[in-house]
Amino acid sequence: MNEVKEQRNGPILEVRNLKKYFPVHAGFLRRHVADVKAVDDVSFSVQEGETLGLVGESGCGKTTLGRTILRLYEPTDGQILFRDGGQMRDITKAPQQELKGLRRQIQMVFQDPNSSLSPRMTVQDIITEVYDIHNLYSREEREEKVAELMDAVGLPLSYRNRYPHQFSGGQRQRIGIARALALDPRLIILDEPVSALDVSVQAQILNLLTNLQREMKLTYVFISHDLSVVEHISDRVAVMYLGKIVEMGDVAQLYDHPQHPYTEALLSAVPVVDASRRRRRIVLEGGTPSPMSPPRGCHFHPRCRYAQENKEWMSICQSRSPELREINPGHMVSCHFAEELDLYAGPSHREIQHTG
Secondary structure, eight states, X not given: OXXXXXXXXXXXXXXXXXXXXXXXXXXXXXXXXXXXXEEEEEEEEEETTOEEEEEOSTTSSHHHHHHHHTTSSOOSEEXXXXXXXXXXXXXXXXXXXXXXXXXXXXXXXXXXHHHHSOTTSOHHHHHHHHHHHHTOOOHHHHHHHHHHHHHHTTOOGGGTTOOGGGSOHHHHHHHHHHHHHTTOOSEEEEESTTTTSOHHHHHHHHHHHXXXXXXXXXXXXXXXSOHHXXXXXXXXXXXXXTTEEEXXXXXXHHHHSOOSHXXXXXXXXXXXXXXXXXXXXXXXXXXXOOTTSOOSSSTTGGGOHHHHHOHHHHHHHHHOOOOOEEEETTEEEOOTTGGGOOOOOOOOHHHHHHHO
16 A cells, blocks of 8 residues: 555545435425434545545445535535646536536445446446446447456456346456446545455455556545455545544554544454454444434434443533544544543454464
8 A cells, every 4th residue: 555655646535514414204295304414514535546444334324425425415515625637626516517527537336236237238338338428439449448447357358248147246346346447537436345245255356446546546435334344455544423423544543542432342343363362342332323313412422331431521422512633643533532531442453464
């Protein structure tokens, strides 16, 4: 990843106070009675050439955030800025015609390759469909591009006339990656790209993504619930809980010294092979609150064992929402008492690999 870091040149994406609420209607007149706050006041930036990992429990808003950045979902509020031609452009309310051009630079790889590929289209048709949409290349040039892309993702050119059902899950995901690369994008949002694959195939796809990033100078937003995978591929990590980012920092900082109780609990659940180096398992009590009616104050306080043990802390956590603030260089956390907590989630996979 060091080679990729050298290529960075400022932020390629900035998200400012982004919100995505889904209205809830009820009754015969379908009145608006509430909102599902899937993404609630999220801010972060992504540096060119890096991989930002986005982690959290199912339902925390990771996928919604990725799709809102792409404007597959229209944002409720906030700003999305993308660097185009050396300048940051606000694409939050860009018209569809303008957005069509920008989408050549921002692409997405979806979680389930089986449902994201048309069963009626061959590999060649799937890849070249984007050229029809954007009116690019002649027939001969398209065939050359298909050959280049299939080679880049490790698929034989002889497979170009096959249909998705004739491939394994890993091969289908390679097709999805080839489609995302077809327009030479600069930023790719990867939504759980390996969660549906076998472990051995996951490693192959992760290595492929790393190699493609280095060779093509790509920037990734990598969405996953698997903290081991995120640690392997990411430069920085953002942890989401109930629509908000609660902690963000360099992968080494965050995995070795978490500063938010929720991050500590997530890391304690990561499996470790060596029994002598296992983390102390932290079990969160209660279920995840509904994003339709999140708790007042800190959203995590009903499940936070530190707040439960301290009445004075609980009073503050119940009444005031903590800001995402920098407590160490590059390390952001949304917790009123982060400096007073002594959190440690045990050795990371990186430490285990270096010592064993």
